Ligand SMILES: Nc1ncnc2c1ncn2[C@@H]1O[C@H](COP(=O)(O)OP(=O)(O)OP(=O)(O)O)[C@@H](O)[C@H]1O
Ligand SMILES: O=C(O)C1=C[C@@H](O)[C@@H](O)[C@H](O)C1
């Protein structure tokens with residue numbers, strides 16, 4: 001068995017990114033925020049999370065923003081935050097689940113990022129999101145049906161990502177290590 005990675009265990013990956021960031025995409029509960037934090041430690045890179053950035057700038061939770069200003073306003077804010085953060089060079093950037101659905105954001109990230117889709121099945125996602133009722137899109141009569149609808153609509157788009165990793169119920173370090181290995185292979189084929 002491999003030993004767990006220590007912080008900053010993979011400095012060569014950070015250097016090989018050139019100016020690009022590593023951007024995590026995927027549905028609510030896929031693990032973008034938790035795995036992203038771990039990955040950033042392993043790569044010795046800063047970590048940013050668009051939901052957290054938006055919440056601290058607005059001094060409001062994502063749910064409150066949806067309720068007060070509506071989803072279109074949130075999406076506009078989100079697109080601006082992704083554009084700002086992705087211009088700041090190498091980092092691990094966890095995006096909100098809907099960010100990659102915007103065509104302009106995808107175009108920007110194609111130039112500035114190596115994108116990693118954390119792909120999870122509906123059971124994994126539902127088990128995780130049920131722990132906290134903080135996701136406004138899932139405040140419906142049938143959250144599982146809503147999640148299935150999002151899977152159908154979004155997975156063909158998420159599939160445009162540079163790298164796909166299957167997110168499942170193993171320790172977050174295992175997923176982060178798989179991302180590092182996939183980045184290593186990707187950067188060998190797509191040098192800066
Ligand atoms: N590999 C894992 N094993 C077990 N639990 C996990 C794993 N990854 C994430 N989780 C748990 O699942 C929940 C959702 O994870 P997280 O918040 O990272 O998802 P997310 O992709 O950032 O979702 P959102 O788009 O809503 O921000 C958290 O409670 C987290 O602790
Ligand atoms: O998948 C989505 O559209 C969302 C995911 C979360 O990260 C938040 O950005 C918000 O709850 C919307």
Ligand SMILES: [Mg+2]
Pocket residue numbers: 032033034049051094095096
């Ligand atoms: Mg998150």
